[in-house]
Amino acid sequence: MIVKKITTGFVIQTFATEQGVFVRQEFVAGDECDYEDEDGSPLETIDAFKDTKGKEAYLPFEMVQPGGPNPDLPYDWQCPICMYEVKWTMNQVADGGTPICPECDCDMKLA
Ligand SMILES: [Zn+2]
DSSP: EEEEEEEEEEEEEEEEEEEEEEEEEEEEEEEEEEEEEESBOOOOOEEEEEEETTBOOOOOOOOOTTTSSSSSOOEEEEEETTTOOOEEEHHHHHHSSSSSTTTOOOOOOEE
């Protein structure tokens, strides 16, 4: 039997305006879930959602991140003034912004 668990929530997509790229997305699940059969009719119980050990089945929400499956992958960034280069990940951009050139104190660009 095929049954569906429908979770209400929202998605936060983080965008770096200087680079014109999305750097991260997160799915935030709400507390409300609906359960349906494959025809879309509501289920009266969630007894069908048992794993092979008899516990309530759980599947984490895993979204693919921008820039590929690994947001810790380093990219080459370059200073537009002195051409200084550095490795910087999309996780670092999402957490603290784009790299700053230590010589010119300006925002570096994706090389
Ligand atoms: Zn520089």
